[in-house]
Amino acid sequence: MISGRLRKTTYQVDLGALRHNIQAQRAVLPAGSRILAVVKANAYGHGLVPVAQAALNAGAAGTCVAILDEALELRDNGIDALSLVLGITPVEYANVAAAAGVSLTVGSLDWLEEYHHLAQANHWTKPLKVHLGIDTGMGRIGFTDIVEFKRAVNLLAEPEFEFEGMFTHFATADSTDASYFEKQVARWQRFVDSLDTLPPYVHMANSATGMWHRECIMANTVRMGISMYGHNPSGYDIKENLGLQPVGTFQTTISFVKKLKAGESVSYGATYTAKEDEWLATLPVGYADGYPRSLTGFKVMVDGQFCPIAGRVCMDQMMIRLPKYYPVDTPVILMGKSGQLTLTPTDLAKQVGTINYEILTGIGNRVHRVYKN
Numbered sequence: 425m426i427s428g429r430l431r432k433t434t435y436q437v438d439l440g441a442l443r444h445n446i447q448a449q450r451a452v453l454p455a456g457s458r459i460l461a462v463v464k465a466n467a468y469g470h471g472l473v474p475v476a477q478a479a480l481n482a483g484a485a486g487t488c489v490a491i492l493d494e495a496l497e498l499r500d501n502g503i504d505a506l507s508l509v510l511g512i513t514p515v516e517y518a519n520v521a522a523a524a525g526v527s528l529t530v531g532s533l534d535w536l537e538e539y540h541h542l543a544q545a546n547h548w549t550k551p552l553k554v555h556l557g558i559d560t561g562m563g564r565i566g567f568t569d570i571v572e573f574k575r576a577v578n579l580l581a582e583p584e585f586e587f588e589g590m591f592t593h594f595a596t597a598d599s600t601d602a603s604y605f606e607k608q609v610a611r612w613q614r615f616v617d618s619l620d621t622l623p624p625y626v627h628m629a630n631s632a633t634g635m636w637h638r639e640c641i642m643a644n645t646v647r648m649g650i651s652m653y654g655h656n657p658s659g660y661d662i663k664e665n666l667g668l669q670p671v672g673t674f675q676t677t678i679s680f681v682k683k684l685k686a687g688e689s690v691s692y693g694a695t696y697t698a699k700e701d702e703w704l705a706t707l708p709v710g711y712a713d714g715y716p717r718s719l720t721g722f723k724v725m726v727d728g729q730f731c732p733i734a735g736r737v738c739m740d741q742m743m744i745r746l747p748k749y750y751p752v753d754t755p756v757i758l759m760g761k762s763g764q765l766t767l768t769p770t771d772l773a774k775q776v777g778t779i780n781y782e783i784l785t786g787i788g789n790r791v792h793r794v795y796k797n
């Protein structure tokens with residue numbers, strides 16, 4: 425293989441910071457609580473397998489993924505801990521999950537009955553691990569009716585199943601207004617109270633709940649996503665209280681430097697024109713790497729200083745204005761820390777008009793992930 429990691433645009437992942445964040449969450453939970461590390465979408469851009477491994481080493485009880493393929497990738501890489509698929513898996517693939525010991529979210533009695541028939545007809549003997557999803561107000565997937573839920577629980581007593589968990593998901597846990605959240609908690613409590621015996625994993629908390637609603641976590645497990653990566657689920661709205669450390673740094677180096685003369689223009693559309701002679705650097709990173717084109721007009725950091733982006737962000741390159749000459753290979757931080765300055769995914773998201781989650785999950789495949797600690 426000739427192609428290698430011959431690129432100086434990297435996403436540096438500090439697994440020590442990841443461990444710190446898991447421990448910070450764990451320290452404020454009641455004794456015996458568990459953490460499931462949410463590693464869907466390539467671990468929010470940080471790399472599925474290394475992050476899952478580090479989170480499990482740091483004491484996470486298992487992982488959550490969005491789709492079956494992600495769980496199977498963990499299995500293919502020798503990670504055998506509990507892995508829960510949070511979305512709905514097509515019933516025709518569910519025996520693959522059962523064989524691999526992957527736990528599936530089930531949101532309806534129909535799905536369970538269909539699997540039950542298939543399992544009996546095909547003599548699938550290895551029990552499928554099931555977490556029943558309960559829709560208390562997110563409106564996405566899950567049981568809304570307690571009678572149907574109880575029938576599902578009864579069916580889970582069949583040998584084709586293992587009733588491993590039940591959970592719900594909040595729509596507004598990152599909001600300063602708690603009224604909708606409290607309505608969801610009350611609905612969840614009715615589902616919990618309807619059972620004589622609870623399954624081993626009872627979970628309701630995402631990052632925001634683990635941060636701002638700890639007093640009402642009526643469950644034994646937190647699903648830790650964005651906070652595990654060191655970022656605030658609310659963006660700027662509510663201060664985070666765990667002392668999180670950002671895990672990722674998006675970095676490149678200058679690939680080309682030149683003096684731009686007053687009156688000369690830069691990039692597509694020639695939208696940027698130098699008012700005076702200035703130093704201009706080209707960076708080998710662009711929107712195809714997940715640095716959104718809508719960050720045109722934003723800034724990066726060089727040597728502890730902010731430098732404005734000059735002209736439009738291109739697919740694979742972009743230009744910045746330097747305060748003075750810096751040579752080729754000078755490090756440039758797109759997201760992270762430089763001297764006293766920081767740029768967070770929340771800062772980038774605000775500029776783009778989105779949330780930090782979308783910035784992180786958008787970082788492209790061809791950006792090499794580099795792990796430390």
Ligand SMILES: *Cc1c(COP(=O)(O)O)cnc(C)c1O
Binds near residue numbers: 630649650
């Ligand atoms: C993505 C997801 C999470 C993690 O959310 P964060 O806000 O990143 O903590 C938890 N639970 C479910 C069901 C999810 O889909």
